[in-house]
Amino acid sequence: MLRVPGWKGALAGQHIDIRLTAPDGYQAARSYSLSSAAGDELAAVSIELMPDGEVSPYLVRGVSVGDQLEVLGPLGGWFVWRPSQQEPIRLIGGGSGIAPLVSILRTHIASGNTAPVHLLYSVRSPDFVYFHDELSALTEAAGAAVTIQYTRHAPEGWPGTLGRLDAARVASWAAATDPSSSTYICGPTRFVELASDALVAAGADPMTVRTERFGGA
């Protein structure tokens, strides 16, 4: 959570850049999706540790409460959801790609928007669910229908299937949602390519599908 002087909130789905500066002036910056609601006073981001990374190891291990960071943003004007949107919402997240979708859920709840929400969340195992404690409360408050796809391990007694999200799973999920929905897909590049291709193949209008890809392959 970041307290940013002059922060006037953000649009749900936007990101910020965090820039680190070494004593000799060397700088490195990366982009992180906001998970906070549009009007929140604090900016919330989730940092996934990239073991060989330059910025995430510092942010995960080297930052304590009270430290100062340089923040640029909020940024991005396309992968956003506005409370004035009335059409149903489809959200598809892979791993830490759930972060901006959480921002959309939080903003949806705070605004009192009544558009139906469907969330499809692909995650390795229950231990890897981001916003673990909060997610079920959030989706319940948003009235969202949630489908979780565990790719490696499912909780004991899990009634669903195990394995990677594939085109057939996306299509069967989409079949139970409104074709006039706006869709937001965020995750690693391969995941987003697969999910968006499958959705378009299942009949979605490409201009209603907004995507945010991160990382390499």
Add this chain to the structure above:
Amino acid sequence: MGIVTPGFFGKHREADPKLPPGQYETKDFPVLSAGPTPNIHPGEWSFSITTETGEVKRWSWDEFLALPIETVHTDIHCVTRWSKFDTTWRGVSLDTLFAEVDTKFGYTMAHSYGGYTTNVPLADLLGGKAWVAFEFGGEPLDPEHGGPARLLVPHLYFWKSAKWVNGLTMHETDELGFWEVNGYNAYGDPWKEQRYYYDS
């Protein structure tokens, strides 16, 4: 210089003169797209330039491949902060395409399959600075990277190198395209770090 971040020293210490400010080098080829990847068969692909008189010069895929083809070695810089060095492309120079076009207007809007647009001044497309590229690293360009063909304007941030490009329209003034309306810079010079709309 920004706020010094205590305990941060960074990894890529050797200052690389090929790296614009705020960028890091990657060996991958990440993907930045606003939506799903359109799948355009070369047989249905064409490229056109539309001038102020309404005249349209159009090339089919076969006509396009019959034009002089250049091999381009260049570094590319994405606004999301990755740079990739020494990439190899094949494509047709915009000089070649504009040799067949008569226009007095100084600005272009690139149009893509899928409806995306980006604005580029004509001067940034001429003089050996830009191509319509259809091969990357000796292979046909992947759809997720803009295949069958994309604009290649490597001296600007890479969103200006419109994926799935199918034409240019000429404009008297610099109008904003899809990416620029959505927060990116109107011009996008990586060496001046013109990432966002408010950067100058």
